[in-house]
Amino acid sequence: MTELSSRVGEVIEASTVEFVAQCYELYRSPPLGSLVKTADENAEQYGIVYNVTTSSIEPGRRPIARGKDEANEADIYSNSPQLAKLLRTEFSAILVGHRHGAELRYYLPPHPPRIHSFVYQCQSEEVKEFSRAFEFLPMLVGAQLPVPVEEVVAACLRQMSREAEDPHRFLVTAGKELAVLLGNDFNRLKAILGRIRAG
Amino acid sequence: MTEEYNHLGIVVSGSLTKGIEVRLDGSASVEEMAVGRYVTIQGEKRRFFGMITDISLGVTDERITLSPPPAADRFTAEVLAGTGTFGTLHVLPMLTIGGDTGALIEGPQPVKTVPAHFAEVRLASQQDMETVFGGEDARKFYIGTPLDMETKICLDLPELVKRSNGIFGKSGTGKTFLTRILLIGMLQKSAAVNLVFDMHNEYGWEGSSESKHGKVKGLKQLFPASVAVFTLDEESSKRRKVSTDFVVRIGYDEIEPEDIALLRQTLNLTDIAVEAVYQLARKYGRNWVQSTLDIEDAEELPEGLNIHESTLQNLQRGLNTFRRLPFLTPHSSENVVQRILEYLDRGINVVLEFGRYTDITAYILVANLLSRRIYDQYRSRTEKATAEDSIPPRPLVITIEEAHKFLNPVVANQTIFGTIAREMRKYNVTLLVIDQRPSGIDEEVMSQLGTKITCLLDNERDIDAVLAGVSGRNELKSVLAKLESKQQALIFGHAVPMPVVVKTREYGSAASYKDFGSDEAETQKKTKKDIEELWG
Ligand SMILES: Nc1ncnc2c1ncn2[C@@H]1O[C@H](COP(=O)(O)OP(=O)(O)O)[C@@H](O)[C@H]1O
Numbered sequence: 150m151t152e153l154s155s156r157v158g159e160v161i162e163a164s165t166v167e168f169v170a171q172c173y174e175l176y177r178s179p180p181l182g183s184l185v186k187t188a189d190e191n192a193e194q195y196g197i198v199y200n201v202t203t204s205s206i207e208p209g210r211r212p213i214a215r216g217k218d219e220a221n222e223a224d225i226y227s228n229s230p231q232l233a234k235l236l237r238t239e240f241s242a243i244l245v246g247h248r249h250g251a252e253l254r255y256y257l258p259p260h261p262p263r264i265h266s267f268v269y270q271c272q273s274e275e276v277k278e279f280s281r282a283f284e285f286l287p288m289l290v291g292a293q294l295p296v297p298v299e300e301v302v303a304a305c306l307r308q309m310s311r312e313a314e315d316p317h318r319f320l321v322t323a324g325k326e327l328a329v330l331l332g333n334d335f336n337r338l339k340a341i342l343g344r345i346r347a348g
Numbered sequence: 349m350t351e352e353y354n355h356l357g358i359v360v361s362g363s364l365t366k367g368i369e370v371r372l373d374g375s376a377s378v379e380e381m382a383v384g385r386y387v388t389i390q391g392e393k394r395r396f397f398g399m400i401t402d403i404s405l406g407v408t409d410e411r412i413t414l415s416p417p418p419a420a421d422r423f424t425a426e427v428l429a430g431t432g433t434f435g436t437l438h439v440l441p442m443l444t445i446g447g448d449t450g451a452l453i454e455g456p457q458p459v460k461t462v463p464a465h466f467a468e469v470r471l472a473s474q475q476d477m478e479t480v481f482g483g484e485d486a487r488k489f490y491i492g493t494p495l496d497m498e499t500k501i502c503l504d505l506p507e508l509v510k511r512s513n514g515i516f517g518k519s520g521t522g523k524t525f526l527t528r529i530l531l532i533g534m535l536q537k538s539a540a541v542n543l544v545f546d547m548h549n550e551y552g553w554e555g556s557s558e559s560k561h562g563k564v565k566g567l568k569q570l571f572p573a574s575v576a577v578f579t580l581d582e583e584s585s586k587r588r589k590v591s592t593d594f595v596v597r598i599g600y601d602e603i604e605p606e607d608i609a610l611l612r613q614t615l616n617l618t619d620i621a622v623e624a625v626y627q628l629a630r631k632y633g634r635n636w637v638q639s640t641l642d643i644e645d646a647e648e649l650p651e652g653l654n655i656h657e658s659t660l661q662n663l664q665r666g667l668n669t670f671r672r673l674p675f676l677t678p679h680s681s682e683n684v685v686q687r688i689l690e691y692l693d694r695g696i697n698v699v700l701e702f703g704r705y706t707d708i709t710a711y712i713l714v715a716n717l718l719s720r721r722i723y724d725q726y727r728s729r730t731e732k733a734t735a736e737d738s739i740p741p742r743p744l745v746i747t748i749e750e751a752h753k754f755l756n757p758v759v760a761n762q763t764i765f766g767t768i769a770r771e772m773r774k775y776n777v778t779l780l781v782i783d784q785r786p787s788g789i790d791e792e793v794m795s796q797l798g799t800k801i802t803c804l805l806d807n808e809r810d811i812d813a814v815l816a817g818v819s820g821r822n823e824l825k826s827v828l829a830k831l832e833s834k835q836q837a838l839i840f841g842h843a844v845p846m847p848v849v850v851k852t853r854e855y856g857s858a859a860s861y862k863d864f865g866s867d868e869a870e871t872q873k874k875t876k877k878d879i880e881e882l883w884g
């Protein structure tokens with residue numbers, strides 16, 4: 150399956166429920182809500198990107214504004230080529246499933262990914278396969294995240310719908326799952342539906 | 349229709365007495381449901397059959413109703429359908445099919461339990477309906493189709509005529525058409541003969557229709573070999589070009605005190621006047637009517653009669669009504685009863701039309717008088733047959749309209765019709781009562797009716813009267829009140845395995861006549877064969 154994914158970075162921090170990966174290229178993070186996976190020889194673990202950060206590689210040292218005399222942003226980077234080396238892009242993903250043999254399991258793997266595991270952004274076929282069932286939604290919807298969960302869920306479904314044969318059907322079906330999950334929280338449901346409607 | 353399409357939802361709660369709640373899936377549209385339709389519920393061991401009796405909407409979160417998505421937001425509405433918002437069906441379970449092999453052979457059984465939680469509910473398929481209502485055969489007669497289906501709902505006619513039955517519905521809903529259809533069925537499949545008191549001249553020769561056909565054929569036009577038309581009004585029959593078989597005259601001397609008792613209201617008689625009738629009849633014998641009319645003064649009354657002047661006047665005024673009815677003569681040499689019996693014995697159905705004499709006095713008098721005497725004959729012949737172990741007379745069904753006039757609580761005990769209704773088929777005679785005001789009929793009589801076929805009723809009391817004693821009555825009430833205003837009926841009772849709403853079979857087009865098998869040669873052959881079978 151790995152051929153179908155494109156490698157984007159490496160795990161630099163991991164726990165049972167999520168991991169943080171550093172991107173190989175500055176700003177080349179998989180977009181918010183996308184399906185990513187880590188793979189080592191034991192396991193493939195799937196996560197949904199919920200947060201992306203770009204910051205200085207040295208903790209405590211913040212970049213300073215440099216563009217006062219430049220015509221545009223690109224000039225800043227071309228005039229200070231070292232900049233790209235001083236900054237890094239990282240993303241956090243919440244774990245939503247793993248593969249056991251050939252079988253997809255929509256629950257947490259027994260062990261978190263190892264540091265330096267490669268991280269891939271899942272491609273069309275794999276997204277399609279993974280989103281054939283919506284059993285990952287409860288974990289996602291129920292997660293405690295430092296970002297608004299509704300945004301993450303909506304972004305995730307929007308992306309998945311693009312790979313579906315009938316995007317509208319896909320979103321309606323997903324919406325129905327959400328309606329059941331959020332049966333007693335109509336406001337949250339509305340917030341998500343409002344963000345996927347345009348599809 | 350694919351199986352998938354028929355899927356409706358799942359059972360979520362309920363009870364045997366109150367019915368079952370079914371939660372509709374999002375894919376099943378509430379708007380496509382209709383009360384009166386059938387569903388099947390797949391339980392673990394058996395399949396349940398039930399009727400949709402109510403449809404409602406629910407929400408999981410009250411906030412949905414408080415801040416609903418804007419009407420333009422079809423997406424949210426679509427997502428919510430079946431999840432946050434859902435339709436519920438109220439289903440009255442009626443029959444079960446299956447279980448062990450024994451149960452399969454026995455066929456559908458009355459329900460004794462409910463399906464488990466989450467049992468799958470589907471619209472009943474054509475095949476399901478056929479399993480329950482069976483196809484047409486030698487006993488089963490096609491009366492109509494269930495809502496939105498083409499399956500034929502059939503009545504078991506030999507079973508039907510074992511008891512008295514009723515056809516109800518407010519005016520213009522299709523009682524007459526239904527009756528005509530049912531009479532044809534009985535004529536073809538029940539081995540019973542009919543005697544129809546045809547108040548409005550609709551059954552025998554030709555009837556009218558509000559539809560484009562204008563006129564519809566009566567029984568004799570369709571089945572000349574097995575129907576005879578008797579008339580009380582030769583002139584009217586001639587004018588309508590009816591081929592009549594017999595002109596009925598009734599002598600005053602055939603009128604008995606019970607007939608007058610029944611006419612108390614229509615003749616405007618006092619209770620005392622009715623009592624006087626019995627005295628007079630004892631005194632004068634068979635000629636009491638003529639003799640009473642001839643008395644000029646209360647003083648002339650023979651000794652021993654204690655009748656007040658005003659009572660006599662009241663009675664005479666009442667009896668004078670008879671003089672306006674030309675079919676009544678002081679004495680008639682023809683024995684009508686005998687003639688009717690001759691026809692019935694030959695397996696020929698008799699329709700007695702009233703011509704212009706459509707007022708209720710004539711109808712009550714004639715129907716009661718003739719039925720009583722025919723019944724007496726049936727009784728003695730049945731008793732004789734039992735004693736001698738010979739063949740009893742052919743089962744007879746007497747059809748009367750405006751049944752509440754004969755069967756209201758005040759008179760039901762006095763009339764022959766009350767007797768027939770109550771004693772079931774003791775002497776091989778049963779009734780087919782037609783009425784638009786069933787609440788006027790005595791409760792006990794209503795409870796004796798084996799099968800009730802009711803078109804739309806909108807009076808609460810009438811609805812209650814028709815459904816009294818039926819299980820699931822509250823649920824059926826909403827079904828009954830929602831029938832179409834024409835040509836739809838709810839049938840329940842002995843002749844059907846469970847209550848069913850039908851669109852009554854079409855009557856009046858050339859094709860319909862053909863479907864009814866109005867084939868002269870055939871009917872003749874069959875009648876002949878029936879007679880041979882019966883009389884050896
Ligand atoms: N089975 C039927 N086939 C065709 N038309 C029907 C049928 N039942 C009812 N109708 C239509 O409805 C009208 C009223 O029916 P009718 O039997 O005369 O009502 P009721 O006897 O209850 O007053 C008829 O004239 C006819 O046009």
Ligand SMILES: [Mg+2]
Pocket residue numbers: 520523524
């Ligand atoms: Mg009528």
